[in-house]
Amino acid sequence: MERVTQPTLDVLEALLGAEGFELHGWAIIKSTQRSGPTVYKILERLAGGGLLTERWEELGEQDNRPRRRFYKLTPNGVARARQVLRERRPEQWREATA
């Protein structure tokens, strides 16, 4: 993770706060309040660095809609995200862990 920008921190924060450290694209966009392309650029970078895995949502027979893509922090990604957030956003980090 060579570039840790504010949107990257937002995405990491959203994923760390999610159940199972996993969210789908729209949930990340909604939670970070960042634009789609910004979020997807970050997700690509995190996945490229091995900090994130991706999977498709499993739809039932009746579901007639596009599948959502889920993004999950790897154990390495969780550790790295915690470390980066502790360093870059110490105030929020303290509140979140308190």
Place this chain on the structure above:
Amino acid sequence: MSAGWEIAAGFALGLVANELCDVSPWLARRIVPLAARLWTTDEDRRAINAEAWLAIIDERPGKLFKLTTALAFLGGGTVRAGRGWVSDRAFAAWLNLRLTSVWELVSYGMLAANLVTILVAMVTGADATLMGSFATLLMSAAMWTHRKGRPHTLARRAAFRQVMQSRVAEAAPAARDAGPRACPDPADCPATPDAETRS
């Protein structure tokens, strides 16, 4: 009469706005695959992004918001595609420069200096004889350096082409045997001439 027209125009505008709102989700769904195409050249990633982004459009509340989200993806894709286009051309220009002999580059510099000299003489009305002599000197030097450098440039380019062709020939059977998907780690992949040239 005037009031009648205003009412009709208002009614028509209302209809148009309503239709535009209704068309927005449909338009958004058509924009997303295009945005995914612009985003990357990797076919698999294009398909993944197109479906993932369609799901986002599907979930996004508001008909016009669906369209704005799709347009945002299109904008992002356009910027990325534009960057790739610029970097490809910048790389080609750099490579061309590297394959050009220094003597030939000097000759272009001389030619440019010659043109500047002529322009200065024309604009300032400086001593025409002196400036003319200087311009002739520069032109002669440009011709001499170009004649000296051009064969070197052509030889370098021919050698480069030959090396590239032999590397393509070497890599082709290996790539055909392995297949692009059987090579998850770039370190294990057969070296492509492009990758080697850039490194």
